[in-house]
Amino acid sequence: MRTFFIAGNWKMNTLPGEAAQLVDAIVSSKSVQEAPSSVIVAMFPPHLSLTSAIEAAGKFRVSIGGQNCHHKEHGAYTGEISASVLAHIGCSHVIVGHSERRRDHGETNELIGQKATRAITSGLIPIICVGETLAEHEAGRTKEVVGAQLSEILNAAGKEIVAGSIIAYEPVWAIGTGRAATPQQAQDVHQFIRHWLDEHQTPNLPILYGGSVTPENASALFACEDIDGALVGGASLKHESFCAIIDAAAKASTQ
Ligand code: PEP
Numbered sequence: 001m002r003t004f005f006i007a008g009n010w011k012m013n014t015l016p017g018e019a020a021q022l023v024d025a026i027v028s029s030k031s032v033q034e035a036p037s038s039v040i041v042a043m044f045p046p047h048l049s050l051t052s053a054i055e056a057a058g059k060f061r062v063s064i065g066g067q068n069c070h071h072k073e074h075g076a077y078t079g080e081i082s083a084s085v086l087a088h089i090g091c092s093h094v095i096v097g098h099s100e101r102r103r104d105h106g107e108t109n110e111l112i113g114q115k116a117t118r119a120i121t122s123g124l125i126p127i128i129c130v131g132e133t134l135a136e137h138e139a140g141r142t143k144e145v146v147g148a149q150l151s152e153i154l155n156a157a158g159k160e161i162v163a164g165s166i167i168a169y170e171p172v173w174a175i176g177t178g179r180a181a182t183p184q185q186a187q188d189v190h191q192f193i194r195h196w197l198d199e200h201q202t203p204n205l206p207i208l209y210g211g212s213v214t215p216e217n218a219s220a221l222f223a224c225e226d227i228d229g230a231l232v233g234g235a236s237l238k239h240e241s242f243c244a245i246i247d248a249a250a251k252a253s254t255q
Contacts, residue, residue: 004250006245009067022043023056027057044066067095068098069115071115094124099131112156127167127208129170132171142171163205168207208229
């Protein structure tokens with residue numbers, strides 16, 4: 001049975017009450033209630049909605065995580081969020097290096113490696129995002145760019161940290177555009193990442209695909225050998241579409 005990790009990145013959406021309602025709709029769905037233990041479901045609400053999401057998740061077998069954390073443990077970093085606070089309130093995971101943070105906050109691979117380190121030392125599992133821009137994609141530089149991102153993150157974080165992480169391949173041109181990578185395109189890059197991780201003695205990591213995943217394309221993506229789940233943006237904000245993606249993973253897991 002293959003294991004799948006289905007993560008919903010809610011970005012800057014949902015008030016605390018709405019987050020609780022969405023978690024409640026998802027955890028009480030047949031999709032989650034009847035999902036095999038090989039399907040792991042995680043949701044990433046905005047920071048101020050985390051507590052209500054965690055309360056709504058209650059005893060159900062779903063994970064809640066943060067969308068970002070600072071690389072330092074504590075200190076004079078106004079407006080930042082610490083990994084230890086996320087862990088303390090009940091988060092199990094944190095996304096680091098999402099392309100929107102790279103784009104809007106100038107996050108570098110070195111910083112992302114430091115954030116992954118802080119996450120792990122605080123007891124969180126980081127989801128490390130990598131992926132090329134449209135210009136890099138069109139120039140045929142995808143593997144060169146993704147390989148360089150992984151190298152710089154590994155240099156900053158070290159093997160032990162990367163070995164405890166989840167990788168998300170998110171082509172920037174596919175995020176929020178409705179233009180997902182084809183299963184063949186995604187599989188090709190995932191296979192490259194898998195080999196890269198093997199060569200750098202950090203094998204067996206889950207590699208998620210992110211970029212316009214929907215109920216319509218999820219099954220074809222999950223049928224690919226090296227796609228171990230999805231990081232879902234837009235389609236994670238409606239319980240019907242997120243649950244349909246969970247169903248696709250459950251089906252793929254038993255095939
Ligand atoms: C994301 O935000 O990581 C993402 C993949 O978004 P979307 O599914 O909306 O493309």
